[in-house]
Amino acid sequence: MLSIAGILNLLAAILFGTQYFYNGKRYFALLGSAFLSRSLFELTQAILGSGMPIASVSATMWQSSGAWLWLAGESGFALFVALGTRSYLRTRRETSHPAGYLATVRYGLVAVGSWALTTLLIGSTHTDLAAAMTAHFGSQWPLLTGTALAMIDAALLVYVCQKTRLDHKVFLLVSVILIIVICEITLVISARSPYSIQWCFACLMMIAAPATAAISVILEITRQYQSLALTNTDLAEQVFVDPLTKIHNRRYFDVWAQQISGKAASLKTPLSLLLIDIDFFKQVNDRHGHPFGDAVLQRVAATILQGIPQPSHFAVRLGGEEFALILPDTDETTALRVSNRLRESVRQAATEMLPAHTVASGDAVTISVGIATWLPGTALNIDRMLSDADRALYEAKDKGRNQSVLSRYRDAISTA
Structure with missing residues (x-):
């Protein structure tokens, strides 16, 4: 005892x-x-x-x-x-x-x-x-x-x-x-x-x-x-999560995008980056007020999260009305298919929030998407991919918005 x-x-x-x-x-x-x-x-x-x-x-x-x-x-x-x-x-x-x-x-x-x-x-x-x-x-x-x-x-x-x-x-x-x-x-x-x-x-x-x-x-x-x-x-939530939309923020993107790109390079698997921007978002804020604009941002973020194909993919809010979606092990054909599906889902989900008379007059909440894809065999730089996707996004806006554009600069930027 x-x-x-x-x-x-x-x-x-x-x-x-x-x-x-x-x-x-x-x-x-x-x-x-x-x-x-x-x-x-x-x-x-x-x-x-x-x-x-x-x-x-x-x-x-x-x-x-x-x-x-x-x-x-x-x-x-x-x-x-x-x-x-x-x-x-x-x-x-x-x-x-x-x-x-x-x-x-x-x-x-x-x-x-x-x-x-x-x-x-x-x-x-x-x-x-x-x-x-x-x-x-x-x-x-x-x-x-x-x-x-x-x-x-x-x-x-x-x-x-x-x-x-x-x-x-x-x-x-x-x-x-x-x-x-x-x-x-x-x-x-x-x-x-x-x-x-x-x-x-x-x-x-x-x-x-x-x-x-x-x-x-x-x-x-x-x-x-x-x-x-x-x-x-x-x-971690305060550091890496956007307080309005409750999805990851730019800081999270900067930390994890480098790791994911390094993993893709070591495994020699394709990597796609989608840069998403809400069309005419300033007009939405001006017409319906900033609280409504915040609600639209939340609805778009939730729709993007729901449209993520695999657990290894992640979405972030880069700032303002701009979002990014990283898709490991995804080629440009699959990335384009994901992008088009997201555009349709966002249009349906966010447009439901608009007043009936504006919807009847043809107004809708849409997004434009720029896509950059890296393929094994070339140098991989996530910052250059982001710049690549940004150029594709501007091209989508120049073409009239509400569309997805594959980057035409992939080879030039990836091999630079």
Whole structure:
């Protein structure tokens, strides 16, 4: 049982250390040292009692080094918790208090050093200590010592609750653990037999304290990880997503177009780029207002997204009423077919938004598309492809708009 408790305390110490490295708050290092101290003493107790029957361990408990190790472990735990609380109060007062990432090593060495020194002293003098305690306090000295330790933990509980007001989740956890520890100490000093109910419950409490700490910190680390992932997602959306149309923006295009073009060049697969512009969009804004123009942009963007043939293709809003669609592994024939289908879909979807009388008079929302396609065997440059598609788009507008034009400059630009 002691070995299980020791391992759980060691796990709690590691988790608190992880929290310390995550946010640099010293009180996490001190709380981790509290559990480390408890772990070392409990594991030592387990090793000392590993060859003894449980009845012998209980009967000789207060005359053996195990009792002193237990008292030292609980005292060290209380001391480090008190120091951790003090560090938290100092951090709350001094917001610019440096993190000091070496603190976890320093406090850990203090815990290990205290354990080593105490174990060495107890190993050589525990018999004399027991005799001296009996001489001064009589046979009730274990009860007095345990009671004093329980009172110290109770006072520490009041101190933690009063000073922190439990405004930090970690100290709410510390308060719960202190209550469990007080119950454990009370049950240990009241147990008369290893088969008594008090002893059984004391063993459960011995495991419950570090288990509660470990589970709580694991849940908190999981929550922090999920929160960080959501924050990163939100930041990525702010950086790479157009707030009006909810599709990717020019920054996303600049980042991913280079990667996609590099992949196409390495795989020697064709790559097509569609440059899309809404025809007479300024007139739409002037006639129907900017809110209507924004709605048209949203409808066009949604229609383009719905018309993407494959998951590897992506659309972006370059700015204003201009969009781009990158189609990996797509030749110019397929790109032209995709473009014509998009033009028809946009005309139907966006024209539905116009007032009935303007539709009856022949007005419609249309797009012009310039297409540039790269084929393996020539140099690939995405910026030149964009320029190529832009020239094709202007040609589409010169021809009367609402049409798709394949670039005539592909060979000249791609091989330049």
